Amino acid sequence: MENSSYSLLSSEADSQRTLYPYVTGTSVIGIKYKDGILMVADMGGSYGSTLRYKSVERMKPVGKHSLIGASGEISDFQEILRYLDELTLNDSMWDDGNSLGPKEVHNYLTRVMYNRRNKFNPLWNSLVLGGVKNGQKYLGTVNMIGVHYEDNHVATGFGNHLARPILRDEWHENLSFEDGVKLLEKCMRVLLYRDRSAVNKLQIAKITDEGVTISQPYSLKTFWNFSAFQNPTVGAEGSW
């Protein structure tokens, strides 16, 4: 017996809008450094508790000046990339020497996310948008309900809980490239230990006035030989 399609909870209307995510990416972290922006994300695409895909590129360049990183539903990220393709294409077709800067792209994305939330059909993502244009660095974030802000360091998902506190303590103005990478790797290592959806295969991206570069995938060294982890069953005799 079909329910009335006027109710938000009816089965017929539900096939038309996002209810929950299927394939998801975990944290993205971005920081400003001396020459521009550094952003990092791992390459995992989880299907619930299964680590289904291990080569998902969750960061992509946008136009000449920006880089977008996404966590959340991967298919929604792919749709956002299609929107951005259309945006940058139309921008370039004006052929007027102007190009969209990171501030403009972030604003566009914020409007898109907010408008989808208004229609109760969200793009299930948290996005990081970073870029440099004419020497001005920009780093912002927007999530699936349209909440957005800029800061010197941003993160999505678990990154907000585990990475931001580290960044609040150790980030400073005019970080060198090497120090910035070390700082991001420190954050990613903590996430690797503590976020069950993290995978040990990551890419770091750099944006400066010269342009965008995304590194080849690589892994972090981890240490599991803490004495507290040795002989985990010692003292367990007699216990349940």
Add this chain to the structure above:
Amino acid sequence: MPIQQANWSPYDNNGGTCVAIAGADYCVVAADTRMSTGYNILTRDYSKIIQLAEKSVMASSGFQADVRALQKVLEARHLAYQHQHNKQMSCPAMAQLLSNTLYYKRFFPYYSFNVLGGLDSEGKGCVFTYDAVGSYERVGYSSQGSGSTLIMPFLDNQLKSPSPLLLPAKDAVTPLSESEAVDLVKTCFASATERDIYTGDKLEILVLNAKGVLREYMELRKD
């Protein structure tokens, strides 16, 4: 197969507190700059204040995405008004526009708690205070947001508000000087920051008077 329920909310509370105080020939509008979600701080440096017109300044707290959308709608409407009437909107006019804009979304509200401050057509300070669906009233002072319950009674005590039941109606605009009002606002926020976890980081103060708009900042506790 049982019907799956929606498990996301279109709303969030990003916290923060706003205050406005009207004086004889000035108006003070202030808000903290902390943006939070749940028990997390998202950023310590986000402004909740916007100057909508030459003599109208709005401070809003609540759900940040709705606040920003509301600001943009009002900005756009003011621009159109200027094109049509070749003048700035007065503060009372903006007050009515804000009320109508909020009520327009009565059945999917802007989760935004606003105070509008400015100078009326006579140059006297005016403050308008709102709920999320546009109910509003002109007052001498007001606070909205997460710290409003802490600040409002203190303002009532300090600004010696006359009873609204008196006839003839006594103006609640404060006789305090501009600097005294600014100091009062700083005291309000220092106190609210102590006990409200969503208020803190930095205080942004705007003072509107005949000479224009002045902006001032004060550090608040970051814990």
